[in-house]
Amino acid sequence: MADNNRKVRVRFAPSPTGALHIGGVRTALYNYLFARQHGGDFILRIEDTDSQRFVPGAENYIIESLKWCGIHTDEGVEQGGPHAPYRQSERKEIYLQYAKQLVQSGNAYYAFDTAEQLDALRKQAEAEGKTFAYDHTVRRQLQTSLALTQQEVDERIARGDNWVIRFMMPEDEDVQMDDIIRGHIVINTKTLDDKVLYKSADQLPTYHLANIVDDHLMEITHVIRGEEWLPSLPLHYLLYRAFGWQRPEFAHLPLLLKPQGQGKLSKRDGDKFGFPVFPLQWDAPDGSSAMGYRESGYLPEAFINMLALLGWNPGTEQEIFSMDELINAFSLDKVSKSGARFNPDKAKWFNAQYIRMADDQRLAQLVQPIYAQRGISVTIDRAAQAIALIKERATFPVDLVDLTQKLFVRPADYDEKSVAKFWKADNVARLAELRQLLEADSITDPAAAEARVHEWIKSKDYSMGQLMNTLRIAIWGVSQGPSIFHIISFIGKEEALARIDVAAASLGQGA
């Protein structure tokens, strides 16, 4: 059915009902990767056909999120394009004519039931232990254009009665469908109901109609969306057939599951799991706010890499992928079929890998505000040098500052445990000797200085671990951290000697 000569065009079509969660971002990402790999277009369409659930700011949030992720749209609400507008609320007029076309062709009908009447029918069915379905068994008994005369229908519409247009589902037909990820699927229409295509409540189409019409008009070739849409695939197939349109290929992605508990990840989950579910911080109109990956210190490349591997894998053992590598390696038939629960630890690991690979200057820029916040003034170059010393031990940008802070500011206090362990009379006396040695040394080359000091310690038959840690406490405040000679060479000899003196004055001679 799909014509392989058509240029690949895919869309990400979120509903602006709140922040985009990571499942949505992943759907966008897979669409983007697929488009780029095939030299096609990636379109951002906003499906705001639910006036009740519309949330101001959500659309902008979606756009900003995609930008941060490095997912570039070719056409969409922001930059426009040949099929503008890309916001369904601005395409209102289009849908009604298509809905009417379906009525005319005998594929849909008007229904005049009120919400109360439908409610009553559902309650009644429930009381009988059944589930009410608006389908072929009832559509001729209810107030529909199938049961009423043309004249009655015209009158009701003319006098302003509420009406909807419903799809007329075939009574008993096996719909044969193909999904790129799931293969062949068959569903009998007996189990399906007559879905509303056009709503009276807000004079807008439902998702089903708007989606098919727009995908057709926008020449979408592949629909890549979440698995929650699988049940409506037969309806969509039938709609394409009713219109006589060429339908796109479909791929239904496995869902992202809640990290704990059960169910699919939802927007309401916010960051209650101790890590974000949103790409960017989301300040909801109700005043609540949820953390984002960006604000938590994730690099967008790490975030994307982690997300790409959640439900897809290249079949090789490669795990670190740049966006370009992803575009190259991505393939829909390597997308897994089952839902994925993601692992916060693995996400952190990815971030650490990317911090390690990141350019020192870039990290210094990124972290500059944190230094400033702590009242530490450093140049980018100096910060970059400091970061180079410790970046392989950082997971988040804030770690870079934590780990380098004392390169710029003397230790404010001395770690109790370290002091108890190493700040002893013997060690302190030897530290005084070592101080003299250092004073006489140039310490321009950390490795050479280290070699000289180590040799001296050995010649004196002192304990390496004891003395070096005593020195570390004096200079660094705690018995952990980067190479002490790198520290000394970074802060300079004068500062190092001063720190030894300060420590001696404040910690005394030791026990």
Added chain:
RNA sequence: GGCCGAUUCGUCUAACGGUUAGGACAUCAGAUUCUCAAUCUGGCAAUAAGAGUUCGAUUCUCUUAUCGGCUACCA
């Protein structure tokens, strides 16, 4: 309830009828280091259950179980 989908280490996954069922994260040891990380080495750890088909099933079929989705004038 009905319909649809899924089911490999704790987690993400590889193995498209023949492997000692592989990797990564996490975890636990050891090595290394001036310390802490990082790094390296090694360990623990899985085919939901039961029937078939087959010389041979993680892989194909069926049943059961479990999980998930949908079942709105929401998307």
